[in-house]
Amino acid sequence: MIQADVKLDTLGYFCPMPIIMTSKKIKELAVGQILEVASDDEGIKKDMPAWCQTIGHEMVGLEEEDTNPKKVYKAYVKKTK
């Protein structure tokens, strides 16, 4: 279980909204803080690591939660710069 400093709810939004919302939200964090992004779009599993790699933040983890009717994914991003 990863402790997040800030949480972002993107449930119900499809690509590219979770990434765009993340890129806006991360600006509010201080360096070293962790952002938790909750999404029910499965694309986040690949998109968030790709976004982190491109922009240079650290992807510290991904959790899957089985909730009816959809799975919820929680991506943890550590702001590095």
Place this chain on the structure above:
Amino acid sequence: MNVTNVEPVTALAELQETKPAKVTIVVLSGDMDRVMAAFIIATGAAAMGMPVTMFFTFWGLNVIRKKGTTSSAKDWLRKMFGFLNKGGADNLPLSRFHFGGLGTTMMKKVMRDNRMPSVPELLETAQDLGVNMIACTTTLGLMGISKDTLLDGIDQLAGVSTYLAEAKDGAVNLFI
């Protein structure tokens, strides 16, 4: 002569640090589905920190025209054409199953119900993220579209040289 050896990985990282990969997209189509794809790529790239330039030409100009604007040309042929080809980002037809507007209206409802952003919303997001938008002067002239009928914030008019100058440094250049 001074030669500094740099690890390829470090060199690449430094290069990416100083010069992020550029994206250019030519939007020729005025079909809602194609324009959506263009904006999804543009906003996604901008969110990834890549500089994005969108170049609107021909039917694509309808996206960045104010709603319902017609041609300001004086000759009757272009006037009639302008009457048939109205602008507006929420006025775009689907490339398939438009069915005189019925299909497109239904698709918009499905999108709204699923919290998917519409073309005008994607356009606004793109502008917020600093996507560079250029209108093609040639087709503006051809269709008799005047600059004041373009959306606020669209103030760059240019031609093929401007596009190519951007595209030659582009890591991703798309034509939609």
